Amino acid sequence: MPALSERDLKALIVSNLPPVDQHDEIVEAVGEDWVRLRLPFRQDYLGTDLWLSGDGVVFSGPLVMGFADTVMYSCVHAMLGRDVIAVMVNLMVTFLRPAKAADIMGHGRLIRKGKRHAYVEVYLYSDGDAEPIAHVTSTHSIAARPAD
Structure with a gap:
């Protein structure tokens, strides 16, 4: 069982x-070793560069990487607790x-947990x-985390 529920993870x-x-x-x-998060689409998440195929503008790369980081952080905490x-x-x-002009879904999975490290994998989807x-x-x- 995960250490945190969906609600507890959002609060964290x-x-x-x-x-x-x-x-x-x-x-x-939140599952036994996985999480699924959604990044709601906003027009201001798009850059101004056109994709090579001319299909339109693309999501900001730093924003997409930041969302992946949040999914990974969430996955570690969902499995190991607060x-x-x-x-x-x-x-x-x-x-x-390129991501389509839609919400981005992040599917994160804790691949392995050692004594001092956790290894996480995420797939992002439009x-x-x-x-x-x-x-x-x-x-x-x-x-x-040190005791208060």
């Missing part, structure tokens, strides 16, 4: 992440295709599309 995101890193993400589901400190050690992003827009992996250093 709001309390732990600074406002600049929050984009009204919705925690849709009493851990999760600090990203590395992040590897492979953009596979809502309603079966093909991923990005594949992201990360390593998080984990430690017990």
